[in-house]
Amino acid sequence: MIMINKTKFLREVGCSSGRLAKEINELIFNWHCLSGIDIDSNEIDDSLVENLYKASIYWKNLVLSESDGFRDSMGRRTFHYLLKRVLDNDETITYFGILCPSYKKGIGSIGFASEPGNTTYRAFCNLERMIENTKLLKMKCEAKMFFADISVENFDKLSKEDWDDLDKIIWLDSIIAKSHNIPFFTLSQYFPELDRIVGKQGKIVDVKNINVSEKALQRSFWRDRQFYPNHFGWTLEESEMRTIIHAHSYFYQGECIRKEFKNPVMVYSAYDYEKAGLYSGKKGDLLPAVIFPLKYDSNPSTATIPFWKIK
DSSP: OOEEHHHHHHHTTTTSHHHHHHHHHHHHHHHHHTTTTOBBBTTEEEGGGHHHHHHHHHHHHHTBOOOOSOOOHHHHHHHHHHHHHHHHTTEEEEEEEEOOOOOOOOOOOSBBBBOOOOOHHHHHHHHHHHHHHHHHHOOEEEEEEEESSSSSGGGOOHHHHHHHHHHHHHHHHHHHHHHTTTTTTHHHHOOTHHHHHHHTTTTOOGGGGGGGGGHHHHHHHHHHHHHHHHOOOOHHHHHHHHHHHHHHHHHHHHHHHHHSSSEEEEEEEEGGGGGGHHHHGSSSSSSSSEEEEOEEEEEESOOSSOOOOOO
């Protein structure tokens, strides 16, 4: 068995110190574990180097493209496993986004905006950017954008005019999708079972019966307790009920994604990154892998994922 010096490998991929070194060391560790090869702290098995090099370049660029602190060790392992399967078997990554409706903003607001906001435009740009970046590494990939027409906010308070506005937003989003050449579907259109399991209104269920980790659930409660009272004037109880609706909905969205796509990677679009763990099951180890694009206070309509540097 031929072994390659790990320090030299880290220098070659441009990750010899700091956070990047830590990230790539973890990737190397998981790569060996998933290959069933004993791990040496200072060496890498030569049979792994070619694909591990490409994965390291991918991971280095991804880390530099993201907001830090939202992917835990289990999420990293899940993403590493996906990369290994894709590279070892020449498989396709399915990048996707899920757009929330463009809700009206402000205390007491109900209904939908008259047109898509910057978050929607940025979501399409980031999804397109990930396709471009991945193809630079000669890796197979595809993209899809979904619109969340289930578990709609303030369902019981919406008028016919509000629902007409939602249909208009979906239509406008489909036009944006065409301009980026990205296939576009509503969740209930692509996954009809979600209309039955979750529905337009969403469901409030006993938290004990929701298949998400306690850590992900508590992080989501924390986020919604800050967001909804401050931005919409909701009570804490109303905010917590919204968390429970989302936890149930997001888990089943994840289930549908897992059944449909072998290597799904979600390019997160909304800024509620704290809630991404709701897709990943009780242990937090289920696909989809998740990308957390860089956040900016200016809320730009353009891509926040930069062009990657491959060499």
